[in-house]
Amino acid sequence: MTTTAGERARPGSRWESQRSFDELGRPLSDITFCVVDLETTGGSAQAGSMITEVGAVKVRGGEVLGEFQTLVNPRTDIPAFIAVLTGISNSMVADSPPIESVLPAFLEFAAGCVLVAHNAPFDVGFLRHFAAQQERPWPAFEVVDTAVLARRVITRDDAPNCKLSSLARAFRSTTTPDHRALSDARATVDVLHGLMERVGAQGVSTLEELQTFSSRVSAAQRKKRHLADGLPHAPGVYLFRDDADRVLYVGTSRDVSRRVRSYFTASETRSRMGEMVRLAAQVTAIECATPLEAEVRELRLIAQHKPTYNKRSKFPEKTTFVKLTREPWPRLSLVAKVLDDEADYLGPFSSRAAAEKCLAALHDTFPVRQCSDRFGRRPSRTACVLAEMGRCLSPCDGSVDEHTYAAVVRQLRETLLRRPDDVVDLVNARMAALAADERFEEAGVHRDRLAAFVRAAARTQRLTSLTYCPEVVAVRREDDGRWAVHVVRYGRLAGAGVIPSGTDAHAYVAALRTTAETVPAPSGTPGPTPAATAAETERVLRWLEAPGVRLVDIDGQWTCPVAGASRQLARHGSLDDPAAFVDH
Template structure:
C-alpha cells in the first residue's frame, strides 16, 4: 500500500470513528413530529384527545403523514371549538382513542418523537396508553420549544410560541390549532433549528438533545478529550495542564458522560469553568457500577479536587462516645480508638452530633463534666445540672456505683440495640410542650430525636456489616451476566462480572483469592469511610441479591433504630415540600402552554 493510500484509509477510519464517538448523525435519524388537539389541559383531570396529527421525516425528506380525528365521548367546550375549529359534529363517528392510539404508535414505531411543548403532547399519549394497559414504547423525545428557548433570541422572535417560530423560520404552513397543520409547522421549525445549530458544530442527536448556549464554542472544541474512553462503567478524572486533578466523576457510560460536558447537557457555571481549564481526561474502566462509585469516593478523598463539592474530606467526621472509666460519660470525639468504648456515628457535621448528644443527655442523667472521678468520689459541690435533676452527680457522692452503672447499661443498650427509651422520653416531652403550645421548643426536641434515630440506625447498619470478615454477593444484571462483589469489614475488596459460559464457582474462588486484604479495626466504620460502606450496603440490600458466602454474622437488631426512620424521614420530606407564603418560586400551575 502506498503512503498516500495509507493516509486516505487512515483518514476514512478516523472519520468513521469520530462519528461513532460523537453520537448518531442527525441525517440518519427518523423523527416523528406529533401534535394533539384536546378538550382541555390535563388528561388526569378528564380532558380528552380530539385530534392526532403527525409527520415522519428523515434527512429533510417527508416519509409519511398521519391524521385522525378522535371521538372524545364528551362535549367539546365552546371555547375549545372556537380555538381549534373542531366541533362535536366533526368528531361524531370518529374512532375512539382506543383505536386511534394503537394506529399512531404503529406509525411512530422506531422514531424519535418531536413535539412543541412535548411534555403536554407526550403526557397525553402516555396517559391513555396506560389507561389501555399498553406498554409505552421507549421513545426518545425532543422538545422544539425547549430547544428554541436555548437558541432563539429576542432579535429572532418575540417569544418561542409555535406561531412565532414558524414565522421566524418562514414555515410553509401557518399553525392554526389543527393537529396536522401544527405538526407540519413544527417540522419546519425543527429543520430551522437544526440548520442554525449545525453552524455551531451540533451534528448528532445527542448534541441536539443537550445543546445549551451556555456552553461556549471553546468548550465544544474540547470534545476530542472524550475520544478513546470506553462505553463502560467507570471513573473519569479531569486534569489541568500540570496534571492536577480538577474533578472526579462516575458514570455507567464513560464516553457518553464525558462527551456531555462539551455538548451542553452539563450547564452548571462551575463545571463550565472547570472544562475551560481542563487539558485532559483520564478514564478508569470498572467491572461494575458499584466499583465505579467506590473508586470515585476514594479518588475524591485522595486528590480533594477543587471542583468536587462532596466527599472531599471524609476524615472530617464526629462520633458520640460512651467512655469506659469508673463513671462513664458521653463525649464528642473526632476519631475512634481501640479503647473498648462504644461509639455512635460517624456524623458528617458537628451540629448533628451535638443534637444527638443533647437527645441522649435529655434521657439519661449521666455526668456531662470531663473531670476525672475516682471510684470513691466525694467532697465536691454538685453542679447546676445536678441541682436541676439532670445529672446523678457522682462527683459529690450522690449516687452509688451500682445505680450509676445500671443507667449506663441502659444507655449502652440504647446506642447499640434498642432506642425505645430515648424515643419514648422525647416523644412524651414533645407532646407536653405541644399541649402547652410551646411549638418551637417541641421542634428543638423533634430535631434532636431525628438526629439520634438517624445516627443510631446508621451505626447499627454499618456495624453489622463491618463486623463480618467477608461477605460475597452476586446479582444478575440487565445483560444477563452476574456481577459479583467481595466485601471485607465493610470495604469493597473486589468486583467482577462472571463471563458468559464461565464456571461461576471457579470465578468466585479466583475473585476472592485476588481480593484486597482488609483487616478489622475498632469502631462502627473500621475499614472504609461511612459513605463507601453505605453504598455497599445499598447494593447488598437491593432486589435480586444472592449471598454466596458470609463469614461472620450479618444481622441488625430487630428492635433497632431503623424501624423509627420512616416517621422522621416523612416529617423531614414534608417540611422540605412547604413553600413560605413570601416565596412563591417553588409553586407552579399546570396548563397547556400557549402556542
C-alpha cells in the same frame, strides 16, 4: 376558604424590563401561572398521608391576580412533629372542609393556568392522587418545577442549595417561607420571578424555552469534545484535569465515554460544570469491572485529590462521633474518630452541630454525668449545677451508687446499639406537650435533636452490622445477563469482578477471593467505620440490599436489631428538607 383577586398586586412589576419578548412560542408575560403549595400529614399520599392546607397564588406578567387558601380536615390526627413543623394543630382543622370539597374549588381556581410548585412531584402528586381517588378527571396542566429550574440556574455563589428558604433569601423575597401553604406559595412566586429574570437575560422568553432551558455551552467548550476520544464504553471513573495535571473533578458512570461527552453538549445543565470544562485540559479514566466498584473508586479518589468542583465526599476525615466511654463512671463525649478502646460509638455525623443535637437528646433522656473529669471509683467532689437541676445522677459527690449508675449506662448502651425507644418516646412526649402549649420554637429544637439521634442510630446500626463481618461474598445478575461478584471485608470493598461467559462460576469466585485486597481485622471491637469510610460502606450496603443480590458466603453474622432505629427513620429521621441533588 378564601379566594381574593388583586389584593397583592405589586407596583413596579419585576417584568417591566422584559416587555420586549418576541412572539415565538407563548411569551412568558402572557402566561397565567398558578403557584401552589401544600401542607400534609406526611410524605406520601400513597402511604395514607393527607392534605392539611392548600395555598395558591395566580399570577401573570408579574402581577398577582388572586390567591387561594384553606385549611383541610385530614380526618386523622396530625402527628406532633408535623404540628411542630407547620404550626397546624388538630383543633385548627377540626371545622375545615375535607379534600372532597377543597379539590374542586382549587381546580376551578387553577383552570387554564400553568401549575408551578417547588418540588412539583410532591404537591402535584398529592393533588392527582386525590383527584383519582374521587374519580375526578385531572386537567392537562403544564407544570413548572422551580426546584428543577433553580438547579439549572443557581450557582453556589448565589445560594448554598436549592431549598425554597435559601432561594427566597437569594432573591430577596418579600415573604419568608414558614411551612404554611400560602406563605410558601407567595415565596415561590418571588423565586419564580427571580429565576425568570435570570434566564431572561440569557434569551429565554417563552414557556417552551423555559421548560427546556439548560446552561448554554460555549464554542470553546464544544471544541473540547475530543477529550472524550478513546474513553471506554464501560463502567468506570473519569477525572478532569487542568493543564497543570491537577484534578478538577471526579465522576463515575456506567458508560464513561458517553457521560464525558455529555459535558460538551447542552445536556449538561450545571453552570459550575461549564466553568470546570473551560479549565480542563485532559480527561483520564479508570475502567472498572462493576458500577459499584466505580462508585467506591470515585469516593476514594475524591478523598485523595479533593477536587475543587466536587461538592460531596471531599473530606471524609472530617467526622464526629458520640462516644460512650469505658471508665468507672462512663459519660458521653464528642470525638473525631473511632479508637481501639472497646467503647461504644454513635455516628459518624457529617457535622459537629448534628452530633451536638444528638448528644443533647441523649442527655435529656439519661442523667449520666456531663463533666469531662476523670473519677476514681470513690469520687469525693462537689456536685455541679446539673445535679441540683436533677439532670445528673451526680457520682462526683456520692449521690449515686455504682450499681444504680451502671444500670442507667446499660440502658443508654441498649438505646445506642439496639433499641432507641426511650429517647424517641421521651422526646415525642415533650414535643407534644410543647406543641399543645403553642411553644413551637422550643418544640422545634427537640424535633431537630430527635431527628439527629434517629438518623445517627440507624446509620450506626447499619454500618456496624456489616463491619463486624470479616467477609461477605455476593453476586447479582446484571442487565447484560452476566453475574457481578463483590467481596466485602469488614465493610470495605476488597474485590469486584464479572464472571465471564462459559467460565466455571465457583472457580472464578474462589480466584477473586484469593486476589482480593487484604483488609486487616480490627483489633478490639469493630466500630462503625474501621476499614472504610462511612460513605463507602453505605454504598456497599445499598448494593447488598438491592433486589436480586444472592449471598455466596458470609463469615460472621450480618444482622441488624429488630427493634433498631431504622424502623423510626420514616417518621423521625427525615424531618428536615432532603439533601440537594447528587453531582453525577
